[in-house]
Amino acid sequence: MTLILSAGAAAIAQAAATLRDGGLVAFPTETVYGLGADATQAWAVARIYDAKDRPSFNPLIAHVADLEAARREALLPQTALDLAHAFWPGPLTIVAPAAPEGSVCELARAGLPSVALRVPAHPVAHALIAALGRPIAAPSANRSGHVSPVTAAHVADDLSGKVDLILDGGRAPGGLESTIVSFCEASPVLLRPGALAREAIEKILGEKLTAPARAEILAPGMSAAHYAPAARLRLEAHEVVEGEAALDFGGRLTARAEPGVFALDLSPSGDLVEAAANLFAYLREFDARGIENVAVAHIPERGLGEAINDRLRRASAPRLD
Ligand code: TXA
Ligand code: MG
Numbered sequence: 001m002t003l004i005l006s007a008g009a010a011a012i013a014q015a016a017a018t019l020r021d022g023g024l025v026a027f028p029t030e031t032v033y034g035l036g037a038d039a040t041q042a043w044a045v046a047r048i049y050d051a052k053d054r055p056s057f058n059p060l061i062a063h064v065a066d067l068e069a070a071r072r073e074a075l076l077p078q079t080a081l082d083l084a085h086a087f088w089p090g091p092l093t094i095v096a097p098a099a100p101e102g103s104v105c106e107l108a109r110a111g112l113p114s115v116a117l118r119v120p121a122h123p124v125a126h127a128l129i130a131a132l133g134r135p136i137a138a139p140s141a142n143r144s145g146h147v148s149p150v151t152a153a154h155v156a157d158d159l160s161g162k163v164d165l166i167l168d169g170g171r172a173p174g175g176l177e178s179t180i181v182s183f184c185e186a187s188p189v190l191l192r193p194g195a196l197a198r199e200a201i202e203k204i205l206g207e208k209l210t211a212p213a214r215a216e217i218l219a220p221g222m223s224a225a226h227y228a229p230a231a232r233l234r235l236e237a238h239e240v241v242e243g244e245a246a247l248d249f250g251g252r253l254t255a256r257a258e259p260g261v262f263a264l265d266l267s268p269s270g271d272l273v274e275a276a277a278n279l280f281a282y283l284r285e286f287d288a289r290g291i292e293n294v295a296v297a298h299i300p301e302r303g304l305g306e307a308i309n310d311r312l313r314r315a316s317a318p319r320l321d
Helices: 009-020 042-052 067-073 078-087 123-132 152-159 198-205 214-218 252-256 272-288 305-316
Strands: 003-006 025-028 033-038 061-063 092-097 114-118 165-168 179-182 189-192 232-237 245-248 263-265 293-297
Touching: 003 009, 009 025, 009 033, 009 123, 009 165, 025 123, 025 152, 033 042, 033 061, 033 123, 033 152, 042 272, 067 078, 067 114, 078 092, 078 198, 152 165, 179 198, 232 305, 245 252, 245 272, 252 263, 252 293, 263 272, 272 305
Parallel strands: 003 165, 025 165, 061 114, 092 179, 232 293, 245 263, 245 293
Antiparallel strands: 025 033, 092 114, 179 189
């Protein structure tokens, strides 16, 4: 059931409680409406990908209260701080290496070592982040492949039944998404042109923005070194062989494994949203235990299964280095 509430103080408090409980809330920003989840809860973030029907885990923008909150999440070079001082709050998203102690979950970052941060200027967005007291992960609140919504009604058209609450704050004044600048290379890269003009950014930086590499245009955020586990993954396994650990789904592999085999089950009940929420943490767990070989159960290629299989295929691809 999707509740649509006019964005007053009581509705914002209710929305923050919904986020804290792992729910999804659509809210207005000065650019477009966002589909938000508590960025620190992988399970909640998995529901975003499910609601949007995203074919892969595209990394999400974490919306934070202010520059101080942003600095807890990312290692911002001086040039990024200059832009933040000039344009936050506002329609600028900064991508930078994630801080080791950052709170934005790995699923929101799609397993990347970087994080995208933005301090929105819209009063409703700002009040919601303040009420939650944590970053809000939010892509535009449309189905994958549809245009970004600028009214609560647009959001309801695309996501009714998939989002718990829509905060109606009237028309989003901008209509164009934020400009995304990455500080992960030697010089700043314009990943996405948007509501903030390139010229204004270059004026503050005192240098030209570089164009992204071709791969970054084809699959934004996916070309950078995604998290590749040290362990070798054997996909579509029907049994666990000697020397392997197991990454199970729905208990299939574990049921057939020798006793004593180390196994993690992405979702014992076969729930793809739960599986997505556990994926990155479990891959890291194998590495933390020094496990070298992992048999991975078949994951159905429906719903979030498509994105999970996409990540597993990347993680199991032969290394070039
Ligand atoms: O105006 C906006 O930016 C809106 C409002 C809701 O804030 N949000 C928005 O989000 O447009 P979305 O998910 O539709 O687009 C975010 C873009 C994606 O293309 C994603 O690939 C890129 O940001 N992105 C996020 N994190 C990234 C990262 N670590 N590296 C590279 N690209 C990243
Ligand atoms: Mg979008």
